Amino acid sequence: MFSLFKQDPTKKLREKYNAKLERAMQAQRNGDISSYSFIHAEAEDIWREIERIESSAK
Known part of the structure; x- marks a missing residue:
């Protein structure tokens, strides 16, 4: 019943992951390969x- 209000523990991490990939893509397009690799x-x-979080939840 209360699982409706339970937050997804990976939601913020997925948003952060997608933002990092976007920044990496922009760095690559600008020709900054070292920044791309780091990001x-x-x-x-x-x-x-x-x-790790998803495998421990199962």
Whole structure:
């Protein structure tokens, strides 16, 4: 009954992940490959955290 009000623990992380990917894409388009690599690595760390949370919830 109260699961309706339960927040998704990964929702904010997914938003942050998508924002990082967007920034990485913009850096790549601007020709700044080193920034692209750094930002993409941060996005992958966030994705690993999302996967960890989802696997522990199951």
